Amino acid sequence: MSTVIGTTGLVKRYGQLRAVDGIDLDVRPGDVYGFLGANGSGKTTTVRMLLGLVLPTEGEVRLLGEPMPKAARRVLPRVGALVEGPAHYGHLSGRANLALVDAAGPGGSRRTRRARIETVLEQVGLAGVGRKPARAYSLGMRQRLGLAAALLRRPELLVLDEPTNGLDPQGIHEIRDLLLQLNREGTTVFLSSHLLAEVEQMCTRIGVLDRGRLVLQDELARLTSPTGATIVETPEPDRVRAALDGRVLSVTAGRAVVRGADPAEVNAALVAAGVPVHGLALERPSLEAVVLAAARTSSDRVDAPGERSRR
Amino acid sequence: MIVVELRKLFRRPRTWVTIGLLNALPVLVAVLLAWTDLAPRPGEGPAFLSAVLTNGTLYPLAALAIVLPLFLPIAVSVVAGEAVAGEAQGGTLRYLLARPAGRTRLLVAKLIAVVAFVVVTVVVVAGVGYVVGRLLFEVQPTGGTALSGTSLTSQELAVRTLLAIGYVTVSMLGVAAFALFFSTLTDSPLGATLGALAVLIASSLLFTLDAASSFAPYLPTRYWLAFVDLFRDPILWRDVVRGVALQAVYVVVLLGAAWANFTTKDVTS
Numbered sequence: 001m002s003t004v005i006g007t008t009g010l011v012k013r014y015g016q017l018r019a020v021d022g023i024d025l026d027v028r029p030g031d032v033y034g035f036l037g038a039n040g041s042g043k044t045t046t047v048r049m050l051l052g053l054v055l056p057t058e059g060e061v062r063l064l065g066e067p068m069p070k071a072a073r074r075v076l077p078r079v080g081a082l083v084e085g086p087a088h089y090g091h092l093s094g095r096a097n098l099a100l101v102d103a104a105g106p107g108g109s110r111r112t113r114r115a116r117i118e119t120v121l122e123q124v125g126l127a128g129v130g131r132k133p134a135r136a137y138s139l140g141m142r143q144r145l146g147l148a149a150a151l152l153r154r155p156e157l158l159v160l161d162e163p164t165n166g167l168d169p170q171g172i173h174e175i176r177d178l179l180l181q182l183n184r185e186g187t188t189v190f191l192s193s194h195l196l197a198e199v200e201q202m203c204t205r206i207g208v209l210d211r212g213r214l215v216l217q218d219e220l221a222r223l224t225s226p227t228g229a230t231i232v233e234t235p236e237p238d239r240v241r242a243a244l245d246g247r248v249l250s251v252t253a254g255r256a257v258v259r260g261a262d263p264a265e266v267n268a269a270l271v272a273a274g275v276p277v278h279g280l281a282l283e284r285p286s287l288e289a290v291v292l293a294a295a296r297t298s299s300d301r302v303d304a305p306g307e308r309s310r311r
Numbered sequence: 312m313i314v315v316e317l318r319k320l321f322r323r324p325r326t327w328v329t330i331g332l333l334n335a336l337p338v339l340v341a342v343l344l345a346w347t348d349l350a351p352r353p354g355e356g357p358a359f360l361s362a363v364l365t366n367g368t369l370y371p372l373a374a375l376a377i378v379l380p381l382f383l384p385i386a387v388s389v390v391a392g393e394a395v396a397g398e399a400q401g402g403t404l405r406y407l408l409a410r411p412a413g414r415t416r417l418l419v420a421k422l423i424a425v426v427a428f429v430v431v432t433v434v435v436v437a438g439v440g441y442v443v444g445r446l447l448f449e450v451q452p453t454g455g456t457a458l459s460g461t462s463l464t465s466q467e468l469a470v471r472t473l474l475a476i477g478y479v480t481v482s483m484l485g486v487a488a489f490a491l492f493f494s495t496l497t498d499s500p501l502g503a504t505l506g507a508l509a510v511l512i513a514s515s516l517l518f519t520l521d522a523a524s525s526f527a528p529y530l531p532t533r534y535w536l537a538f539v540d541l542f543r544d545p546i547l548w549r550d551v552v553r554g555v556a557l558q559a560v561y562v563v564v565l566l567g568a569a570w571a572n573f574t575t576k577d578v579t580s
Contacts, residue, residue, distance in 0.1 A: 051409045053578040076411040083409065087402025091323065103315045105410035149406065 003062065004029050004157050004188045005050060010059035012045050019045045021212035022059065027190055027205070032183050034199035034220070035192040036291055037209030043192045044084055046209070047161050050190075051081055064157060077107025080155035082163055086146025090135030094126060094145050097134055101149055108153050120148040123178060125171075139166035147175065151182075158182070161192045176202055200287040210295030223290045226282040228261045232270065233279035243273035257283060312412055316420040317427055320390070329386050330432050334439045336382060337374035341440075345447035358539045363448055368465070370444025371437040371472055372542070375479050378436055379535060383479075384486045384511050390428050391490030392503030394421040395573065399498040399580035414574045418495070422566065425491060429483045437476050463544070471546070475538040478551060482535045485558040486511065488565035489531070495573040498580045528553070531561055 005027035012020040020042040027033045037043045048054040050061055052069030061068040063075045088097045098117045102108040108116075121127045124144040134145065143166045150158060158179070164172040180202065183189050193199055199206060199220075206223065208216040216223075232240055233255055240256040241248045244266070249257040260266050263280040270277050320326055344350055344364060353361040359373040375383075395418070398404035407417060444450075463471070490507035497503055514530040517523040527533060534554025540547035 048405075048577075048579070051405075052411065053405055053408055055575070055577060072411045073413060076409060079409075081406075081409045083405050085402065087406055089319070089401070089403065100315055100319065101406060101410055104312055104407055104412045 002029075003027060004031070004064060005033075005190060006062040007046075007050075008060045010046070010049060010061060011057045012042075012049060012054060013057040018212050020049065020056075023209070023212075023214040024217075025207060025214065026217065027188065029188055030183070030186070031205050032179070032189045032191065032203045034203030034206040035190060035209065036194065036196070036199055036206055037192075038194060038295065041209045041295070042212040043194075043209055044161060047081075047083055047159060047192055050159060051076065051079070051083065053083070073106060077105060077153055078155055079157045079159060080150030080153070081159045082146050082150050083159075083161050085162070085165060086142045086149070088134040088137075088142065088145060091133050093131045094121065094129050094134055094137070094141075094148070095131075097145065098149055098152060102152055116152055116154075117148075120151045123151060124148045125174060140168060140171050143167055144171075144175075147178075155187065157188045157190065159190045159192075162194075163191065164195070164198060172198075196287050196291060206287070208291055208294045216290070216294040220287070224284050224287060226261060226284055228259065229283040230258050230260050230263045230266045231279075231281045231283050232256045232258055232266065232277060233281075234270075234275060234277055236275060239273070239275045240270065243270055243275050312416050312420045313423050316424040320424045320428060321431075326390070326428065329389065330435055333378055333382050333386050333432060334374075334436060337370075337377045337436065337440055338443055340373075340377055341370060341443045341447050358536065359542075363444060365449060367444035367446075367448030367450045368441075368468060370448065371440035372475055372538075374436050374440030374443070375433070375475065375538070376536070379479060379482075380515075383432065383436070383483060385508065386432060387425075387429055387483045387486045388490045388504045388507040388511075389500075391425045391487040392494050392505075392507060393500040394425060394491055395494040396497050396500040396503045397494075399578070400500060402580065404580055405578055408578055415570065418491075418570055418573050422487075422491060425487045426484065429480055429487060433476055433480050433483065437472070463542075471541045474541050478538040478541065478554065481555050481558050482538075485531050485561045488562045488569075492565040492569040492572075495569045495576070529557065531557070533557065 003026055005025050007023060007025040010020055010023050035043060045054055049056050052072045064078055066075045095117055102113055124147050126144050164175055179189055203220055206220050207214055229249055237251045237256040244258055247259045249259055258266055267277055267280055350361050350364045358376040359369050363370045363373050489510050490503055493503035493506040511532055514532040518527055518530050534550050537550035537554045540550055
């Protein structure tokens with residue numbers, strides 16, 4: 001099994017609108033895959049097609065090597081999902097909710113159910129939640145309970161849509177650690193998000209969706225690899241130009257960007273010329289710059305009809 | 312899955328509140344009748360009510376006749392309309408389907424839960440009616456009087472009462488089928504419930520209209536009160552049989568439509 005999630009030419013059309021326009025996802029075992037895109041770019045529709053909730057107009061979805069939605073009954077018990085926020089039966093306790101959903105489908109053994117529920121509640125930090133009905137939970141607790149439901153059957157793949165939504169900074173940190181730990185233990189994580197910082201901190205591979213098209217899909221390390229230039233921090237950036245004439249790419253207040261992928265060599269040259277150097281770093285593009293270069297406009301922006309022709 | 316749905320339905324306080332409220336009206340009517348001794352004259356008011364003062368064993372039937380035109384269909388529409396649309400509105404539908412519960416299985420489980428609700432409700436109404444009838448009215452130990460005037464043994468009466476309970480259940484399954492079908496069309500449980508009730512109200516209204524007489528036999532509420540015929544001597548089977556057949560057609564067609572719609576629908580709730 002070389003791909004965990006593979007789609008070929010996946011299209012979803014709603015009338016005239018192509019919400020998802022021929023995307024080829026390739027998520028490999030062990031990835032923490034960041035699925036990025038502005039609001040309305042087709043992320044959620046894609047996630048729903050992966051899980052068999054929305055049926056594709058064209059194209060194929062393979063999950064854990066099997067065709068979806070045909071093999072849903074075999075595949076989905078091995079997948080944990082959090083789609084567009086958690087949802088629970090408000091009048092039941094967290095434990096009763098987990099037991100009910102676990103009993104609603106195949107692959108969750110009844111004998112181990114109780115122990116599994118305790119384990120996942122422990123993992124997401126709800127072990128002491130008691131019998132309080134889920135409707136009395138805070139937003140963050142609901143999010144944790146949703147995540148607990150996704151983890152209940154030790155899935156090989158987690159498909160998570162905005163998993164840290166509604167959590168406070170400590171909560172975000174905890175959940176991030178939990179996901180990374182699960183990933184180290186072999187779970188592939190597919191993380192759909194519009195939070196660039198979150199994706200940059202967690203993901204090994206990213207895909208960028210722009211108005212239904214996958215405009216970028218690559219290793220994060222490769223996308224943000226050094227550009228071959230060095231950033232020099234100095235109180236006198238103008239003297240850098242004098243010392244390394246012809247190699248200076250740009251000069252701004254307190255900082256100069258110099259061609260050359262060896263900071264030590266740049267440093268030596270500057271020190272020899274007597275330029276004070278406070279800091280040196282290889283220049284890397286930020287994920288934000290990469291994403292903005294790939295996906296130009298926010299898709300919840302609605303321009304006048306004439307401007308649409310740019311598409 | 313079926314157990315899950317039954318547990319969901321019957322563990323919900325609302326289900327029992329609905330059943331409780333449904334029993335309030337027949338109990339109130341019984342208390343009023345026993346208190347004032349003023350029964351409606353034969354042929355007036357809900358069926359069987361004129362006879363209960365002299366024979367309390369008929370009260371289960373009177374209770375069913377009281378709730379049948381409005382209360383019972385409302386309760387059934389609420390529960391059946393809620394079935395799929397309620398899960399969609401609450402967001403739990405996507406998690407059930409991603410679990411995966413399987414769309415056909417989920418729909419079948421919902422259907423069975425709704426049928427269970429109908430059966431439990433009808434039986435509880437009849438049961439409460441029986442208890443109330445025994446407590447508040449005179450009971451003839453030899454059985455009851457058929458509407459045609461001849462007398463029935465208590466055994467005959469018991470069998471016919473069971474048949475009547477079965478017939479009312481079948482009639483309510485038609486209502487449930489409408490509500491369940493609408494429930495797969497919309498994400499609003501209220502919309503599904505009101506849709507089913509609108510159908511019933513339209514049907515009752517058209518039934519009274521001579522201009523609609525050409526299709527009156529096919530209206531879903533046409534034979535609802537035919538269970539009264541079970542208490543004639545001999546039993547007048549014609550309308551009962553037609554009623555069962557008509558409901559069967561509605562149930563099959565609507566459930567087929569519900570299944571076709573639900574299994575091919577994009578779940579975006």
